[in-house]
Amino acid sequence: MTQQTTGQTPGQAPGQATGQAAPRVARGAGGPRATRAPRVRAHGERFALLGAWALVLAVFCVLRPDTYATAGNLQSVLGSQAVLLIVSLGVLLPLTTGEFDLSVASTLSLSAMVTAVLNVQHGWGIGTAVLAGVGSALVVGLANAVGVVRFGIPSFIVTLGSGTFALGVVQWISGQSSVTGIDPALVSATVGSRFLGVPLQFYAALLAAVVLALVLEFTPLGRRLLFVGRSPKVAELSGFAVDRLRAGAFLGASLIAGLAGVVYAGALGGADPSSGQSFLLPAFAAAYLGATAIVPGRFNPIGTVVAVYFLSSGVVGLQMMGAQSFVQQLFYGGALVVAVGLSRYVRHRAAAAG
Numbered sequence: 598m599t600q601q602t603t604g605q606t607p608g609q610a611p612g613q614a615t616g617q618a619a620p621r622v623a624r625g626a627g628g629p630r631a632t633r634a635p636r637v638r639a640h641g642e643r644f645a646l647l648g649a650w651a652l653v654l655a656v657f658c659v660l661r662p663d664t665y666a667t668a669g670n671l672q673s674v675l676g677s678q679a680v681l682l683i684v685s686l687g688v689l690l691p692l693t694t695g696e697f698d699l700s701v702a703s704t705l706s707l708s709a710m711v712t713a714v715l716n717v718q719h720g721w722g723i724g725t726a727v728l729a730g731v732g733s734a735l736v737v738g739l740a741n742a743v744g745v746v747r748f749g750i751p752s753f754i755v756t757l758g759s760g761t762f763a764l765g766v767v768q769w770i771s772g773q774s775s776v777t778g779i780d781p782a783l784v785s786a787t788v789g790s791r792f793l794g795v796p797l798q799f800y801a802a803l804l805a806a807v808v809l810a811l812v813l814e815f816t817p818l819g820r821r822l823l824f825v826g827r828s829p830k831v832a833e834l835s836g837f838a839v840d841r842l843r844a845g846a847f848l849g850a851s852l853i854a855g856l857a858g859v860v861y862a863g864a865l866g867g868a869d870p871s872s873g874q875s876f877l878l879p880a881f882a883a884a885y886l887g888a889t890a891i892v893p894g895r896f897n898p899i900g901t902v903v904a905v906y907f908l909s910s911g912v913v914g915l916q917m918m919g920a921q922s923f924v925q926q927l928f929y930g931g932a933l934v935v936a937v938g939l940s941r942y943v944r945h946r947a948a949a950a951g
Contacts, residue, residue, distance in 0.1 A: 642943065646890035646900070650907040657914035664917050668794065676788065676796035678909045680705075680861045683802045684876045685883040685901050686809055687853035692884055692896045693813065694846045695826045696745065696752040700737055700760030701854040701880065706873030707763045708734040708858025712783075713776040713868035723780035730862070731855035737763050738851025742844035752847075767870050777867035787863030798860050803902070805853070810898040822846060823895065879929045883908060886936035893943045908932055 658666035684701055691698040712730035715721040721729070737759050744755035781789070787798040813819035825832045825842050833839045857876075862868050886908070887900030912925050 642889070642893045643891055646886065646903050646907060650903060650910060653907065653910050653914065657910070657917070661914070661917045665914060670913070672791075672794040674906065674909055674913055675799045678905055679796070679798040679802040680857050680864065681876055681879055681883070681909070682902060682905045683805055683853060683857035683860060685880040685887075685905055686802075686805055686898055687850045687857065688880045689884045689887075689896050689898065689901055690809075690822075690850045690853065691752065691843075691846045693822050693826045694843050695829065696843060696846060698741065698756045698847060698850045699753065699877065700741060700756040700763060701850060701857075702874050702877035703760035703763040703767070704734045704737045704851050704854035705858040705861060705876060706767045706868070706870065707737065708855040709862040709865075709868040709873065710767045710771050710776065710858075710870060712859055712862045713779050714770055716780055716783075717776050717778050717867065723783050726780075727783070727859050730859055731852065734851045734855025734858065735848065736851075737854075738848040741847040741851070745847065746840045746844045764874070767873075771868070771870045773870055775867060775869045777865075779862055779865075779867050783859070783863040784866050787860050796864075798864060801860065805856075806898040806902050813897065826896075878926075878933060879905075879908065882929050882933040882936050885940045886932060888940040889936070889943050894940075894946070904936075 664670065684705060687701045687704075688698060708730040710730075711733045712723075712726045715729055716723050716726040740759050741752070741756050744750045744759070745752045787801075788796040790797050792800065813823060821832070821837050822842055822845075824835075825837065825839055829839055832842075858873070861873065865872075883901050883904040884896060886904035887898075887902070888894065888896045890900040890903050891897055892900060908929065912928050915924050915928065916922070
C-alpha cells in the first residue's frame with residue numbers, strides 16, 4: 598500500500614498550508630491574559646498591606662482633618678513607634694529559623710533598667726552603662742540559646758522562663774520603682790534631636806530594619822537562616838550548622854532587644870520596671886502581619902516596618918475618634934490573630950506555587 602502524500606511536513610497541523618507558520622500557542626491555558634493573572638495577583642499580595650495602610654490614613658484624615666492630617670501627628674507616630682519597630686525586628690529573627698522568643702520585652706526592660714540604674718544611681722558613664730545594659734541582654738540570649746539548642750527544650754518554654762526571670766531581676770535592682778534622671782546625652786541622641794521634625798530614634802530603627810533586610814536577602818548567613826526556618830532537617834543534611842544558626846538567632850534577638858532597651862531608656866529619660874511588657878504582643882502582631890507583605894510567606898523586616906506603622910496609625914486614629922485607651926489592647930490582640938491566620942495562608946499558597 599502506498600502512503601498518501603499530503604504535502605505536509607512532520608508535526609504540521611492538518612489543513613495548514615505548507616510553509617505557513619504554525620500559530621504560536623500561549624503558555625498556559627487562557628493565553629497571555631492567563632499568564633499575567635498570577636503576576637498581578639502576586640503584586641497584589643506584596644503591596645496589599647501598603648494599600649490598606651494608605652486607606653487607613655485616608656479615612657482618618659477625612660474624619661479628623663484638624664488633628665490626624667497634620668505634620669505634627671505624622672512626626673509623633675513615626676517617632677513614638679521606633680522602639681516597637683526595633684523590638685519587632687528582635688522578635689522576627691528567631692521566627693525566621695522557626696523558633697519563638699517570648700523574652701524580648703523583658704530583655705528590653707532589663708537592658709533599660711541596668712543602663713539607668715548604673716548611670717543614675719551608681720554614677721557610671723553613659724557609654725559604660727549602655728554596654729552593661731546590652732551585655733545583660735546578651736546573657737538572656739545566651740540562656741535561651743543553651744536551653745533550646747543544647748538541652749532541646751522548646752523555645753516557647755525556655756524564653757517564657759528566661760523572660761520571667763529577667764523581669765524579676767528588673768524588679769529587684771529597681772526596688773520596684775521607676776528610675777529617672779539618665780544622662781541627657783542619651784536623651785538627646787534618641788528623642789532630643791530631630792531631623793525633619795522626627796526624633797532620631799526613628800531613623801535608627803529604620804536603619805536597623807534596612808540592615809537586617811539586606812543581611813537576610815543578600816548574604817549567605819541570611820539565606821542559611823531562612824533555609825533553616827523552612828526545613829531544618831534538609832538544612833542539616835545539606836551541611837549547615839543548624840544549631841549554631843539557631844543559637845545565633847537567639848543571641849541576635851537579645852542584642853536587638855538590648856539596643857531597644859537603650860533607646861527606650863533615652864526616650865523615657867530613665868527606666869520603668871513594668872512598661873516594657875507592653876511591647877510583646879504588638880511586636881508579634883507586626884512580625885506576623887509583615888510576613889504577608891513585600892515578601893509574602895516570609896518573615897521580612899521591610900514588611901514588619903509597614904505592619905508596625907499600619908497598626909499604630911489605626912490605633913492613633915481610633916483614639917482620636919474618642920475610643921478608650923483599652924482599644925489598643927483590643928486592636929493589637931485582634932491583629933495578632935488575624936496576622937497569624939493570614940501569614941499561614943500566604944505561606945501555604947507560596948509552598949503550593951513552588
